[in-house]
Amino acid sequence: MIMKFYLIATAIPILLSSCLKQSIPDAMLGTSKHTKITATLSYEINGNLVNVSVDDADNQASNFHTLECVKLNGYYNLSAITDFGEFTFNFFTDSLKVGSYNYPTNSGGIYVTDFHGPNFVYYPMDKMNFNVTTYEAGHISGNFSGVLTPQVNNIWGAASSVTIKNGSFKNVPIFY
Amino acid sequence: MGKTILAATILALLVMQANAQISVVKLVGNNTKDYAIGFGAFIKGGVPVSEAADVTLELGADIFFMKGSGGDYGTIMCPLKAGYRYTLNKTGQGLYVEPQVGFNLVGVTSLPDENDNTLNLHYHGVVFAAGAGYLFTIGRAPFDLNLRYETVIAHGGSNNFVGLGISRFIFFRKRDSD
Numbered sequence: 001m002i003m004k005f006y007l008i009a010t011a012i013p014i015l016l017s018s019c020l021k022q023s024i025p026d027a028m029l030g031t032s033k034h035t036k037i038t039a040t041l042s043y044e045i046n047g048n049l050v051n052v053s054v055d056d057a058d059n060q061a062s063n064f065h066t067l068e069c070v071k072l073n074g075y076y077n078l079s080a081i082t083d084f085g086e087f088t089f090n091f092f093t094d095s096l097k098v099g100s101y102n103y104p105t106n107s108g109g110i111y112v113t114d115f116h117g118p119n120f121v122y123y124p125m126d127k128m129n130f131n132v133t134t135y136e137a138g139h140i141s142g143n144f145s146g147v148l149t150p151q152v153n154n155i156w157g158a159a160s161s162v163t164i165k166n167g168s169f170k171n172v173p174i175f176y
Numbered sequence: 177m178g179k180t181i182l183a184a185t186i187l188a189l190l191v192m193q194a195n196a197q198i199s200v201v202k203l204v205g206n207n208t209k210d211y212a213i214g215f216g217a218f219i220k221g222g223v224p225v226s227e228a229a230d231v232t233l234e235l236g237a238d239i240f241f242m243k244g245s246g247g248d249y250g251t252i253m254c255p256l257k258a259g260y261r262y263t264l265n266k267t268g269q270g271l272y273v274e275p276q277v278g279f280n281l282v283g284v285t286s287l288p289d290e291n292d293n294t295l296n297l298h299y300h301g302v303v304f305a306a307g308a309g310y311l312f313t314i315g316r317a318p319f320d321l322n323l324r325y326e327t328v329i330a331h332g333g334s335n336n337f338v339g340l341g342i343s344r345f346i347f348f349r350k351r352d353s354d
Binding site for chain 2: 006009010011012013014016020021022023024025026027028029071094095135136137138176
């Protein structure tokens with residue numbers, strides 16, 4: 001009986017490591033991939049649906065990435081180019097993990113997105129919440145929501161008048 | 177990587193002061209050929225739960241340098257593990273087997289990026305290990321010679337290595353037969 005226990009216990013690490021063929025760094029960098037992965041991002045902004053989908057997201061044109069998350073000095077920047085403009089969110093961390101990320105309340109205004117012209121910006125009274133629900137093989141997925149303030153030519157509009165809801169992103173590649 | 181090496185050195189010194197364990201370790205698996213043989217340092221103790229078995233607790237650091245990097249690039253992991261060590265002759269001495277499970281408190285891999293800047297990847301992860309060894313005494317000092325296979329799992333990947341170690345073992349309580 002006890003030997004059976006030890007045999008099983010010995011088999012577990014060998015089995016797990018043989019199933020996970022990539023090393024952790026390779027998995028985080030998303031290297032050694034052989035399949036094309038489609039990345040998506042979608043959300044509603046004041047009731048208007050915005051979405052973007054990128055086939056083979058790991059191999060986007062080198063000078064034009066439509067949907068990506070890039071590790072920069074001290075933070076990660078998720079960005080997307082949609083039919084209505086840009087969308088961007090910064091994860092202020094040196095090491096991105098599964099979890100919730102909010103914008104700081106002491107910011108002086110952080111650009112998030114635009115829609116048919118005006119810029120919609122996070123302002124200290126607003127909310128911008130991102131949840132990373134999975135981070136595997138160099139790709140992140142999750143959901144987000146927020147309340148923003150419009151800004152046109154550096155003039156603020158009605159505070160917290162823009163709502164982002166039903167936001168989701170899937171298989172967004174992280175580039176270093 | 178410099179801070180990591182400093183932390184590993186401090187831990188190694190603490191380990192030596194604590195009469196604890198050192199080992200040689202080798203990463204195995206895909207994309208590990210660029211890594212040289214590394215070293216590990218541990219503090220490991222145990223509490224006898226029967227004549228044959230001990231529950232063990234181990235805090236360690238394993239460091240692996242990339243070949244030719246001059247110590248600038250590599251991987252360090254600091255796993256905290258609990259194990260159940262069972263001696264085959266049921267005396268608390270001699271050959272034993274020991275499965276362990278735990279958590280990787282610190283994991284850092286330093287690599288050069290496309291522009292030759294240092295890229296530090298940070299991770300944690302669960303740890304599974306399967307080990308076997310030989311417990312013996314020199315004088316009244318208990319020693320432990322062991323071989324183990326260990327895997328750290330995080331972000332959908334795994335770092336796997338084998339280690340060969342020797343330690344002066346710490347018992348937190350004596351066996352009833354001692």
